[in-house]
Amino acid sequence: MKKNRLRLYLGLLGVTCLLALTTVLLSNGLLLKTRQLKVPVIKAENPAPVQAMAQRLSRAIQIETISNKIQLNPNFKSLEEVLKKSFPLLWQRLSPQIINQHGLLFHFPGKNPQEPIVLLLAHLDVVPVESPSAWKYQPFSGTITGGYVWGRGAIDDKQSALAILEAAESLLRQGQRPERSVYIALGYDEEIGGTQGAATLAKALKKQGVECGFSLDEGLAIVPGSMIGMKPPVALIGLSEKGYLSVELTATQAGGHASMPPKETAVGILAAALNRLQNKPFPARLGSTSREMFSWLAPEMTGVSKWALANLWLFEPLLLKQLSGKPATNALIRTTMAPTMLQGSPQENVLPAEAKAVLNLRLLPGDTQHTALNYLKQVIADPRVQIQARSGFSSEAAPESDSKSTDFALLHRTIRQVFPEVVVAPSLVLAGTDSRHYQSLCKNQYRFQPVYLTAEDLKRVHGSNERISIEAHAQAARFYLQLFKQL
Ligand SMILES: [Zn+2]
Incomplete structure (x- = not known):
């Protein structure tokens, strides 16, 4: 008898919690306010025929x-x-x-x-x-x-x-x-x-x-259908852009004749390092620009996407998982690294004394060239692999510009005048x-x-x-x- 009452009590508690959670999720969605400026429709003038x-x-x-x-x-x-x-x-x-x-x-x-x-x-x-x-x-x-x-x-x-x-x-x-x-x-x-x-x-x-x-x-253009859960086309204004860094990895080992290879070769060591990196990409996170983008887009969305974005406190891990799934959205939430160049021995029967790979990194705002290099060192964790920034062009991620400025509002207004059907939001290039x-x-x-x-x-x-x-x-x-x- 006591057991039954306890079960009933726990059941009721579960239903109440579920109801409360549903209410919170729904009301967070309903409370979202549009960030879109209301502008009178104008007939924009052609500068020339x-x-x-x-x-x-x-x-x-x-x-x-x-x-x-x-x-x-x-x-x-x-x-x-x-x-x-x-x-x-x-x-x-x-x-x-x-x-x-x-x-x-x-x-x-x-x-x-x-x-x-x-x-x-x-x-x-x-x-x-x-x-x-x-x-x-x-x-x-x-x-x-x-x-x-x-x-x-x-x-x-x-x-x-x-x-x-x-x-x-x-x-x-x-x-x-x-x-x-x-x-x-x-x-x-x-x-x-x-x-x-x-x-x-x-x-x-x-x-x-x-x-x-x-x-x-x-930077960014208007690409209809590019945003899941969004009917109107979106005009994204880039507040920042990712940084750029190429890194050279060099594994060194004794060279020699390929007929008597040692257990570990320079190529093998380098390949293992690349494999470790592939299995441990830079951690995903919603940077402040992406977070802002979603807060501008959520009120204009319909269905599940709207509720999910209105309740990031609960759904952020799920959202990150979903964004990781596609290269274009994955690049929004983490520093990416792409292996682009590889070099071993110049001849088929000679063991290379050095094997090299180049990784092209695109840095998320918040990550720097310095912290990115440290991350690579930490993941590769092999002193036989030298890790260094390649000479040539590199840049840190751009500082995030202000989406609350009057100039952002000016762009926002002008876009909505010339493209009245679009939704405007800040974003990352x-x-x-x-x-x-x-x-x-x-x-x-x-x-x-x-x-x-x-x-x-x-x-x-x-x-x-x-x-x-x-x-x-x-x-x-x-x-x-x-x-x-x-x-
Ligand atoms: Zn260009």
Whole structure:
């Protein structure tokens, strides 16, 4: 009898707890408030006829400005000439400064020079074409067909540069000026680190005493369907970008004839080290930018995703597990390492005295090059493997910019005016941009490319058949014009 009563009591307690938990989970979901600004719908103005803008982009694409051949490449000068012809007023009235051979710097003085300066960034170089035969149209033909402009740079990043210039030219044509002073800085070696272009452009700005309120650079675009549980398309504004570090692992062992190998070879030791790393990736965590992204997205979501994100106190481990499942979301929650290069013996019957591997790391904000190297040492735990940062380009993760600033709100508002159907949220950029070189000049740095892209389009960036729809390019130009008008 007593046992039955106890069972009943425990059963009731269980049901009560379950009910209380359900109530908490549901009410946390219901309490979520939208972070989206309500803005009146406007009819954003085209800076120029849509076809003419496509033509100008096409002409810029036709100039082969691959950044790995800058020194010997006269094409960067040709591109400058093409741009000069395309945007005559910009050259006449703003006379751009040429920085370190090919960097272009325009200064658009505002009506209120005491207001914080705005820096608009883009780059004019492109990556090489790996397999020209895979392209439907020649990669540097700038073919316009089927509603698209085709070619290398159509998305990354001549599109951004041209859209910014279209907006600025149109403003000059209308005899207008922005309230705040604007600098437009176009680099020419972003794809190989930006040390010649953006870095010297930033130096020149610093010399001229420029301090900017915010910079806007390429980064994230609007990719419908990219977020599980979200119906509307999402416009993500990058508050930060991951750091970059290449690390060389070297295992050393006596070389010799391959007919009498020792138990452990340099290759075996190196392989074991790589295997340990693969089994023990950097720990996953929700950084503050990702946490913020989810807090902006959750109120706009439906179903399970909404409740889960509203109750991260309970579901965070589950969310991290889910995000770990796909490379794109896994990269949001941890420092990643990709083994990219391997080297052993130069001959098949010779034991190598040294085996080398290169790991390419992308650092999550919060991790530094120093802490990452320590982590590798700790996991490999083998003194026979030397671990050192490779010489060449590296960068720490960018500091996280403020999503509560008036400038973030300005971008938010402009996006919702030009793309009223989208949801805006802050986020983290997984790749690197030229922005890092301007860090010390800017209070905040944002990264957003105002174009619609499909998941399939994203594969064309640095891949084959890169293209942008004529409408997407026009929309980007409308965005920049609207931004200029609201600065
Ligand atoms: Zn780019």
